[in-house]
Each structure stands twice: as structure tokens, then as C-alpha cells.
Amino acid sequence: MSHVAPAPAKAAGTPANSNTPFTRRAIGVVFELACGSSTWVGLLVLLFLIGILIWRASGYFQGPVGVQVANASPILVVGEQSQEHLKGFVKLTGQLTVSKTGRLEFAATKVKKIRRPVEEIPPARVTLTGLAVRPSQPSPLEVRLGDLVVTVPDATTLPSENGVWQLKGTPVLNQGRLSLTGEVECELVEEQAPAAETSAELEGVATPPRQTVWGFLSNSDSTYPGQAGLLAGFWGTFWVILFTVVISIPIGIGAALYLEEYATANWTTRFIQLNLANLAGVPSIVYGILGLTVFVRMFGMFKEPGTWKVLGLAIPLPLGASVLSGALTLSLLVLPVVIIATQEALRAVPPSIRHGSYALGATRWQTIWHQVLPAAVPGISTGVILAISRAIGETAPLIIIGVPTFLQETPGDIRSVGQVFQSPGDLAHVPFSSFTALPLVIYQWIRQADPTFSVSLSAAGILVLLAMLLALNGIAIFIRSRFQRQSRW
Amino acid sequence: MPKVPLAENSKQPSLRRVFSWGRAWEEAIRLALFGCALLSVLTTVSIICILTWQTIQFFRVEPEGRPHVTVTEFLTAPEWTPSNAPEQQHFGIRPLVIGTFMVAGIASLIGLPLGLASAVYLSEYASPRFRGFVKPTLEMLAGIPTVVYGYFALLFLTPFVLKPVFQGLLGFHVDTFNALAGGITVGIMILPMVSSLSEDVLRSVPRGLREAAYALGSTKFDVSVRVVLPAALSGILASCLLALSRAVGETMAVTIAVGQNATGSFNPLETTETMTAFIVDITGGETSVGTVQDYSLYAVAASLFLITLATNVVAQLILRRFREVYH
Numbered sequence: 001m002s003h004v005a006p007a008p009a010k011a012a013g014t015p016a017n018s019n020t021p022f023t024r025r026a027i028g029v030v031f032e033l034a035c036g037s038s039t040w041v042g043l044l045v046l047l048f049l050i051g052i053l054i055w056r057a058s059g060y061f062q063g064p065v066g067v068q069v070a071n072a073s074p075i076l077v078v079g080e081q082s083q084e085h086l087k088g089f090v091k092l093t094g095q096l097t098v099s100k101t102g103r104l105e106f107a108a109t110k111v112k113k114i115r116r117p118v119e120e121i122p123p124a125r126v127t128l129t130g131l132a133v134r135p136s137q138p139s140p141l142e143v144r145l146g147d148l149v150v151t152v153p154d155a156t157t158l159p160s161e162n163g164v165w166q167l168k169g170t171p172v173l174n175q176g177r178l179s180l181t182g183e184v185e186c187e188l189v190e191e192q193a194p195a196a197e198t199s200a201e202l203e204g205v206a207t208p209p210r211q212t213v214w215g216f217l218s219n220s221d222s223t224y225p226g227q228a229g230l231l232a233g234f235w236g237t238f239w240v241i242l243f244t245v246v247i248s249i250p251i252g253i254g255a256a257l258y259l260e261e262y263a264t265a266n267w268t269t270r271f272i273q274l275n276l277a278n279l280a281g282v283p284s285i286v287y288g289i290l291g292l293t294v295f296v297r298m299f300g301m302f303k304e305p306g307t308w309k310v311l312g313l314a315i316p317l318p319l320g321a322s323v324l325s326g327a328l329t330l331s332l333l334v335l336p337v338v339i340i341a342t343q344e345a346l347r348a349v350p351p352s353i354r355h356g357s358y359a360l361g362a363t364r365w366q367t368i369w370h371q372v373l374p375a376a377v378p379g380i381s382t383g384v385i386l387a388i389s390r391a392i393g394e395t396a397p398l399i400i401i402g403v404p405t406f407l408q409e410t411p412g413d414i415r416s417v418g419q420v421f422q423s424p425g426d427l428a429h430v431p432f433s434s435f436t437a438l439p440l441v442i443y444q445w446i447r448q449a450d451p452t453f454s455v456s457l458s459a460a461g462i463l464v465l466l467a468m469l470l471a472l473n474g475i476a477i478f479i480r481s482r483f484q485r486q487s488r489w
Numbered sequence: 490m491p492k493v494p495l496a497e498n499s500k501q502p503s504l505r506r507v508f509s510w511g512r513a514w515e516e517a518i519r520l521a522l523f524g525c526a527l528l529s530v531l532t533t534v535s536i537i538c539i540l541t542w543q544t545i546q547f548f549r550v551e552p553e554g555r556p557h558v559t560v561t562e563f564l565t566a567p568e569w570t571p572s573n574a575p576e577q578q579h580f581g582i583r584p585l586v587i588g589t590f591m592v593a594g595i596a597s598l599i600g601l602p603l604g605l606a607s608a609v610y611l612s613e614y615a616s617p618r619f620r621g622f623v624k625p626t627l628e629m630l631a632g633i634p635t636v637v638y639g640y641f642a643l644l645f646l647t648p649f650v651l652k653p654v655f656q657g658l659l660g661f662h663v664d665t666f667n668a669l670a671g672g673i674t675v676g677i678m679i680l681p682m683v684s685s686l687s688e689d690v691l692r693s694v695p696r697g698l699r700e701a702a703y704a705l706g707s708t709k710f711d712v713s714v715r716v717v718l719p720a721a722l723s724g725i726l727a728s729c730l731l732a733l734s735r736a737v738g739e740t741m742a743v744t745i746a747v748g749q750n751a752t753g754s755f756n757p758l759e760t761t762e763t764m765t766a767f768i769v770d771i772t773g774g775e776t777s778v779g780t781v782q783d784y785s786l787y788a789v790a791a792s793l794f795l796i797t798l799a800t801n802v803v804a805q806l807i808l809r810r811f812r813e814v815y816h
Contacts, residue, residue: 446639
């Protein structure tokens with residue numbers, strides 16, 4: 001570092017291009033402002049992000065009443081409608097539009113509830129009436145009905161000439177366009193008519209998608225946005241993180257104890273240290289591949305999936321994308337973080353404590369177990385909590401090992417806390433059952449074409465995830481500040 | 490708690506040789522802890538072995554309908570289309586590398602200057618109270634799961650910022666999935682990392698250097714830019730390298746925002762694909778074990794691992810030298 005020494009001399013020797021006190025001061029002020037504002041960028045982004053999420057999520061819980069019509073895309077019913085009418089088989093009259101945010105909106109002028117036996121319920125049908133312009137080319141098969149562009153996949157049923165047409169079919173939103181599927185009927189109503197308003201009639205089984213916060217937390221995932229929830233993801237995350245903690249923390253603390261309390265400064269120790277620093281920088285996706293090969297596939301040692309019966313448990317071999325595989329993969333991922341944090345906590349324990357213990361005749365392990373570890377607990381737990389919050393947010397390694405992103409079952413079929421006490425036998429199935437995790441559910445929602453999933457539901461899921469992480473971080477900060485005041489040296 | 494019995498036989502030449510259960514227990518604990526430490530080495534070894542072995546398999550496996558992939562094809566072919574029919578399969582990693590480095594480059598353009606500037610502000614200008622408030626907040630920003638950043642890029646940045654500005658105002662076409670949104674988001678992600686690492690480096694520059702410069706009549710600007718920054722240059726370089734390697738290895742935000750179409754285009758407003766996004770894409774698509782697609786996953790992962798490992802090792806070595814100078 002030969003350039004360090006001349007640097008001050010250069011600063012002092014060359015007043016450089018800043019000759020007058022004024023320019024010097026101006027440059028200083030501008031620099032300080034620039035640096036200060038870039039510090040604020042990070043903080044503002046954080047605030048902004050949370051603001052956007054709350055804004056987007058709130059639409060899901062308190063937006064206008066919508067209708068989910070059987071197998072069609074969800075249709076938002078705009079206007080004052082009593083929710084009572086929008087349950088069961090309904091017939092809506094009004095105008096159908098595709099909004100700027102890419103939703104189907106139905107401005108209903110008339111809502112009629114029809115009572116029918118369940119067996120007779122036909123699939124959702126929409127009847128669109130309006131001045132249709134004949135498609136100029138056979139593909140894309142678009143019909144303009146007033147302002148509405150309708151795609152009809154079946155070419156034979158297309159309107160053959162201009163005029164007022166009636167189109168019947170199941171409405172599906174396809175890449176921001178309304179598309180009619182199923183048996184599409186086209187019928188010419190009038191040949192020449194003055195600009196007729198487009199009108200629509202919709203029939204189908206409706207469920208209002210307005211979700212309560214409790215319903216969101218206690219439902220499993222669903223293909224209908226009005227019924228989707230986080231339950232399966234929540235239990236999956238809980239079990240996988242619990243196992244990760246049980247596996248990674250003893251090993252991580254053990255490794256840190258060896259490196260700090262036992263190891264001498266030889267090349268093996270230096271190598272392990274450098275290796276740890278590098279492992280902490282390995283992309284999480286590589287750990288996913290490691291987990292896929294070692295735990296999920298077990299190097300392909302088992303040509304046919306089998307089970308290994310031990311202690312009354314049926315352990316599937318290879319492990320597959322089970323809770324245990326996920327936990328082992330995440331454990332490898334967080335181990336370097338836990339080890340490095342624990343090492344720092346151990347280093348902060350003053351040597352005088354160890355010397356005092358040795359002087360009283362304690363062995364090395366007695367010293368560690370009774371003096372060093374208790375003194376380092378606050379530091380260790382802070383590091384561990386931060387490592388856990390990293391593991392909770394990890395998505396990529398779990399996707400790589402093949403954890404499903406859509407799953408309605410919870411591990412071991414445990415759906416409530418009470419069930420754990422009522423039938424503890426279910427716990428034995430937990431490590432070997434398949435699972436999904438919170439960030440994976442959110443990922444799957446983000447990738448849906450339907451904006452109720454991708455925009456609103458995922459924002460609500462993210463808020464729950466962030467709240468959990470914030471709580472964990474809060475605990476870490478609390479422990480740190482509390483024990484800093486109480487420390488005895 | 491095991492009792493440690495005193496050696497009763499004083500004829501023993503040395504206490505060391507006396508067998509006692511207590512001593513065996515101590516030794517057993519030492520070995521167990523050593524085993525824990527060795528596990529981290531084992532992880533690295535198994536990562537390297539698995540990636541190497543499967544990459545070799547990638548070049549040796551004979552896929553149906555096309556000749557086996559050669560190393561030259563992997564490194565030089567201009568297309569990456571592993572999910573096509575066998576006759577049209579191409580395994581040239583270049584488009585993925587272009588996508589990866591374009592995203593990482595945009596991220597560096599955003600994250601490195603902002604992160605560095607905030608590090609300078611925090612270490613040289615900010616009051617301890619402000620720093621005490623900002624550092625945990627930035628750590629929180631760094632702790633946000635990357636899926637969340639993906640949401641931010643795909644469903645906020647692209648439709649509400651990039652499309653109005655680049656498509657509405659300037660008239661370029663902006664794809665729903667584009668490299669720019671991914672790059673900006675990854676830049677925001679690495680900002681706290683650069684800021685925190687560089688601030689540690691800046692603060693470990695000895696006070697004496699600063700005081701000497703002040704004594705010679707320097708302003709705060711002179712001290713920051715001409716004394717502290719040059720003195721901490723190598724450490725800052727290391728923190729930038731670490732952030733770059735993080736940007737290269739970033740997965741979920743990029744997978745969500747950038748898309749899954751390895752166009753190899755240099756236009757940041759178009760869809761592209763990074764190495765990490767490809768790995769997520771192909772594992773989600775249920776490839777069967779032993780096919781060339783499955784092995785291509787390992788080949789791409791091996792390339793990614795090599796890039797990040799090289800960057801990390803260089804950064805670690807630079808940081809170590811930096812610490813030797815000042816500690």
C-alpha cells in the first residue's frame with residue numbers, strides 16, 4: 001500500500017483547482033449534499049416499498065365487491081351492489097370493460113339472483129351485444145365491439161360482416177384482452193344500425209372475492225383469489241425453519257467454538273477461515289443445487305424410490321423435496337452466517353474471564369460451558385436470529401430442490417396448534433412430507449397472469465412475510481440493546 | 490459435569506499420560522467441535538465435486554437427435570435453447586452471460602456510487618445519532634427477501650416508472666420483463682451492502698491521517714476525497730467486488746423481473762435471461778435426471794460458481810491486505 005503515505009502530502013501540497021475560499025466551500029457543500037441524499041435513497045426506497053405494498057394489498061381486502069364467476073376470469077363488479085345478491089347463481093346486466101390495470105370490470109345496472117339446483121348450473125356465460133367490426137385478417141381473431149376488443153379463438157364462429165352482433169361464450173382474460181372460450185355463438189341481430197352501445201349480460205355462479213384478513217391467514221392456497229390464503233405456506237415455513245434451527249445452530253456454534261477456543265493459528269485454521277468467508281458469498285442457488293443432488297436425489301444411488309423402516313418411521317429414500325431436505329439445504333446455507341456471527345460474539349468475551357476460570361482449576365470445556373458461552377449468548381442469539389430471518393426469506397434454493405409452489409396440504413396434515421397436542425403422532429410424518437413455504441407461495445402468486453393474484457394477493461403475502469421478519473429483527477435489536485447494558489465488563 | 494480426578498500416582502512421569510475419563514471427555518469434545526468446523530470445508534468440497542462431475546457428464550452425455558455438446562459449443566455458440574426439440578437445441582452460454590452481466594452492470598451503476606456516497610456520508614459527515622438510526626435501517630433493507638424486490642421490479646418499476654418514461658416519453662418499446670428493471674432493483678439491493686462494508690473500511694482508516702490533513706488546512710471535502718478515500722481504496726474495491734458477486738448470484742428478483750428468454754440482446758429494455766434465472770426456470774420445468782437439460786443446469790451453475798468464487802477470493806485477499814496495513 002505504497003500510495004497511502006503520499007496521499008496526505010498531495011492533499012496538503014495541492015490546493016488544486018479550488019483556489020478561492022468560496023469555491024472550496026461550495027464544492028464541500030455540494031459533496032456533502034450529494035452524499036447525504038444518497039444515504040436517504042435507501043431509506044426512502046424502504047418507505048416507498050412498504051407504502052406500495054400496503055396500497056396494493058388493501059385493494060384485496062377492501063376493494064369494490066367483485067364476483068368470481070365459476071371457470072371464468074374473476075370479474076370485478078363496479079357500483080353499489082349489495083353483497084347478498086352476489087352469491088350463488090346470478091345474472092348481471094350492464095357494461096363489460098377491461099380496465100387499465102388489466103381487470104375485467106362489470107358496471108352492472110341490474111343484478112338478479114336466480115335460484116337453481118346445483119346440478120343444473122351451467123358454466124359461466126357472457127352475452128355481449130354491440131356493433132361489431134369484421135376482423136380484417138383471420139389472425140389475430142379480434143372483434144371490436146364498441147370499445148371492447150374481444151378475441152375469439154374459434155375462427156368458424158366469427159362475425160362475417162359488420163353490424164350489431166351478439167357474442168356468447170365464457171369470458172376469460174388473456175394477456176389483458178377479453179377472450180371468449182367454450183362454445184362461442186355469434187348471431188347477427190341487426191344489419192345496419194346507428195352506433196349501438198355495447199351491452200353485456202353475465203350469468204354464472206358468483207362468489208365475492210373480498211377476503212377477510214383472518215380468512216387470508218387461515219385458508220390454504222386456492223386457484224380462486226377470493227379463497228386463497230397463506231396457511232400451507234405458513235406451516236411449511238414454520239417446520240422447515242424449526243428443523244433448520246435444530247440442525248444448524250449446534251453445528252454452527254460448535255464450529256465457531258473450535259475456531260475461536262481450540263484452533264491454533266496454523267494453515268488449517270486459516271484455510272477454514274478463508275473457506276468460511278467464501279461460503280458466505282456463494283450464491284444461494286448453488287446451495288440449492290447441492291441440496292438437490294445430495295438430499296433430494298441422494299446422488300441417484302436409489303434407482304427406485306423406496307422406504308427405510310426404522311423405529312416405526314417410514315423414511316423415504318431418496319428424501320425427495322421433503323421438509324427434511326429443505327431444512328438440510330437451508331442449514332448448509334445459513335451455517336457460515338451462524339459461524340461468523342458466533343465467532344464475533346466469542347471474540348468479544350474478554351480473555352480475563354477465561355484466565356480467571358482456568359486459574360480456579362476449570363478445564364477448557366468447563367470454562368467454555370460455564371463462562372464463555374453464557375457471556376456470549378446475547379451476541380450469538382442476535383447473529384442466529386439474523387441468520388434465521390435470512391433463511392425465512394430464501395426462495396431460490398427451495399425452488400431448485402423442487403419444493404412445490406402450489407400446495408394445499410400442510411406438513412403432516414397439521415393445520416392448527418391444537419392439533420399438535422391432540423394427535424402428536426402426526427409430528428412423526430412432518431419431516432418426510434412435502435411442503436411449500438411463504439416466499440414460494442408469494443412467488444407463485446406474482447407469476448400469475450390474473451392481477452388479483454399478482455398485484456394484490458402477493459402484496460398481502462409480502463406484508464405478512466415482512467411483518468414476521470420485522471418482528472424477528474426487533475427481537476434481535478432488543479436482545480442486543482438489553483444485554484449491552486447488563487454486561488459485566 | 491464430569492469430575493476431573495487428580496493423578497494419585499506420583500510416580501507417573503507426566504500428568505499428560507494419565508488416562509482419565511475427564512480428559513477423554515475433553516478430547517472427545519475437541520474432536521466433535523473440530524468435526525463441526527470441518528463440515529464447512531466438506532460443504533465446499535462437495536459443491537466443487539458435484540459441479541465438476543456433473544459438468545463433465547454434460548459434455549459426455551449423448552442426447553437423442555443431436556451430437557453431444559462440446560466445450561467449444563458451450564463457450565462460443567451464440568444461442569441458448571435447451572428446451573427446444575433436439576435438432577434445434579443450442580447450448581451456448583454466451584446469451585446467459587450477457588444477460589447476467591448486463592443486469593449486474595446496471596446494478597453496479599446504481600448501487601456502487603450510491604452505496605459509496607452514503608458510506609462516505611455515514612463515516613465522515615453524519616452525527617453518531619443519525620448513523621445509529623440509519624445503519625439498522627439499511628440492514629433491514631438488506632434483509633428483505635429477494636422475492637419482494639422481484640415484486641417491486643415487475644409490478645411497480647416496469648409499469649409505473651419505466652413504461653411511462655421510456656415508452657410514453659421517449660418512444661422506446663419496453664418489454665414487460667426487461668433487464669433494466671431487474672438491474673435497478675438489484676442495484677437497490679446491493680446498496681446497503683456496499684454502504685455497510687465500505688463504511689467499516691472508511692472508519693478503520695486511522696484518525697491520525699485525518700487530523701494531519703486538517704492540521705494542514707484541508708476542508709472536510711479534501712479530507713474525505715483526498716485522504717480517506719485513497720487510503721481506503723483497496724478496501725473499497727474489495728467491498729465493490731463482493732457486491733458485484735452478490736449481483737451476479739442474485740436469483741429471485743432477477744428471475745421475476747428479467748424474464749426467461751435468453752435473447753442475448755444488449756438492449757436493457759428487452760427481455761433476457763440470466764444464469765440464475767435459467768437454473769430456476771429449468772428446475773421448475775421438471776427435467777428428468779440424466780438428460781442433457783438436467784446436466785446443463787450443473788454446467789451453468791458451475792460457471793456461476795466459478796465467477797462468484799473468483800470475485801470473492803480476490804476480494805478476500807484484498808481485504809486481508811488492507812487489514813494488515815491498518816491493524
